[in-house]
Amino acid sequence: MVDRIQLSKAEKELLRQITDAGLRARVDQWTAARLGLARSLQNLEPPSPTAFKRQSSQPQGSTIHSNQMTGEGKGEAEDFTDLYRALLSVYEGRNLFDDDDAFHDALQQHVRRGIDAISKEWATDSDFHHYLANQLFAGVASRFEAPDIADDEIGPRIERVLGQLGVGAKILETVDGPRLTRFTLVLHELDDLDRLRRGVPKLSFALGFGEATVSVALATAERQVYLIVPRPPASWRITTWADLRPMLSEPEIRAMSLPICLGTDILGKAFVIDLADAPHLFVGGTTGSGKSMCLHSILLSLLENANAPQLVLIDPKAVEFSAYVSSKRLRGPVTTSSDDALAVLNGLVEEMDRRQEGMRRLDARNLMEARANGADMPHIVVVIDELADLILTRRAVETPLVRLAQKARSAGIHLVLATQRPEAATFPGLLRSSTPSRIALTVQKQSESRIILDEGGAESLLMRGDMLVRFAGRSTVRAHGCRVDQADIISAIRSS
Structure with a gap:
């Protein structure tokens, strides 16, 4: 049983800063860890299954045992484990009373995410109590909260x-x-x-x-x-990937070239689109909107395909796609540096040109006709997380991205571009006009919604996977994302 929280050296140091420089009191590290838990629970989206996955004992790190964190085993007066289980069960939308490993995994993920958030929000030379009063505990009710009416x-x-x-x-x-x-x-x-x-x-x-x-x-x-x-x-009724996965075996879904299940429509029916018809997809949403879960849903859908495409994953932050490094469907290693990303994208432009030359020789207009004539050309799906970071770091990537967006569809190459910061500078006009399908999760401002959808509305969504989807040639529809766990990713990789 995973009954302890393992922290890295950096996380241990932040806890020390919170207790020494922040609280300025002799308190145990698990007291500061509880503040991390409180901070994490303010987010409407669960911790990323890849960014905060289970970790074992870390060199020069720290271990917090469950009896320290929750009082487990200390007796009725000091044991608050059931309260922690209830709190996380409600948040996660699953029963954590019957699965000790799942409970302790969730507890560790939330503590580590909260520590990470505090480290980014609190300047160590500023008043920590002021941070607590004005950022952590003030205004905790969401601006998207609906009233409780019978x-x-x-x-x-x-x-x-x-x-x-x-x-x-x-x-x-x-x-x-x-x-x-x-x-x-x-x-x-x-x-x-x-x-x-x-x-x-x-x-x-x-x-x-x-x-x-x-x-x-x-x-x-x-x-x-x-x-x-x-x-x-x-x-709310929480929908998991396990709930939706069987839908991908339905005949009408299997008839699609690249079906991707984004979650459910507003009435709870599985919401599936064909990426091959998109042919490229832009995904935007602020922190906590559910963007990461949306990308994992897309990737798992592609891995479940009997004719799974080759995947090209570009992850400038080196966090979100780390769980996929062992997938046999990867066309190459997960790319994390901007220089490598530029080289990969230029290589895809060359692959596009080779495929189009091959199709001309076969007198084929598109990938499907070429494959019908015997060509060995699998679909290629390029997924880029944090497009804004990539473009701002290496502006030259815009050129191959635009070429691929304009011409790669017939060659069976498709783009999925995602960012937390949908701005004109990082989603430029030529790229925008060549990426007709869009997913807008919750954004901060109407202007960001217009960048994604060419219309407002995403600024009023409910976070946690609530989305507006504008598929090529169709009107905008609303949908809700599903929850993807680390176990779902591992299972999809093993079975693909």
């Missing part, structure tokens, strides 16, 4: 507020999804649609939703619209 109250309340706004409407049907409730409204008059759209901000305000906004979508029946209302996070 299920039997929300419908009548909506109808009452709509009446106050001059919107004639009746609720025809109510359907609960994993995180949202969809109300089907029948409008009395056509003009009620315009009044409803104009009144959505006031409706959100009247219901107490703040920035967790209500949205409106047209239904297919006469004078009917959908009113989509967020629910409190405590009532």
Whole structure:
């Protein structure tokens, strides 16, 4: 059983700084570790399964035993282990009372992530108590929190507020999804649609939703619209990769060239798109939005494919893709330096040119026709995490990226580009116009939503995998990501 928290030398040093320079008191390191746990639990997204994976004893590091951290085994008056289990079970959306290893793994991941966050937010020459008061413990309620309204109250309340706004409407049907409730409204008059759209901000305000906004979508029946209302996070149904994985075996999904399961739609049905039709994908979202989980869902979907593509992984921070280094589907090592990334991308441009020359000889217009004529050309999917960091560090990578985005589709080469900072400078016009499919997770500002989607909306999402997806040639739809664990990644790599 993994019943202890193993910290690296750097993490041990930060705990010492917190106790000595921050708290300025003789306290044990596990007291500071509990602050790390508190900081981690403020994030809406679980710790990355690769960035904070299980680690054993570290050279010159530190070990915190469970009886020190939670009081495990100390007797009823001092043993708070069940409280820790309950806290993490609610956060993780899984039962951690029946699996000791999973509980201690989660505890270690959260402590280490929290320590990492504190190290980035607190300057050691500043007042630590001020940091605690103003950053760690102040305003802990999310700006996306939905009010806790009883299920039997929300419908009548909506109808009452709509009446106050001059919107004639009746609720025809109510359907609960994993995180949202969809109300089907029948409008009395056509003009009620315009009044409803104009009144959505006031409706959100009247219901107490703040920035967790209500949205409106047209239904297919006469004078009917959908009113989509967020629910409190405590009532969300968490979807895991294990829940969705069987869907990739369905005949209609297997008929796709490169199916990727992003999670579920707002009613809980598996949400799958074909990357081959995308043909390139841009993913943007702030810290805690679920971007990392989205990328892992994409990669696991590709690994589950019977005709899995070759993968090219570029990870400037050398964190997110470390779990995939042993995959047989990799075209080469996981790339972490900007110079190596430039060389890899230039090599892919050369591969694209070779493939297109081969297709001309076969009189084939695309990869599928070339393969039908006997060509050995597997799909290649290039996944880049933190595109902004890569472009700012090595501006020259923009040239091969643009060439691939413009011309690589017919050669079976597809790009998945991700960033936490969607800006015009790091997602330039030529690259943007050649990457027609977009996924926007929660962002900080409407301008960032417009960079990703060419429209607002992502600034009002609910974090933790809530996303807007605009697939090439289709309207924008909302979906929710799934949770991917380290075990899911290991299983997919072994079976691919």
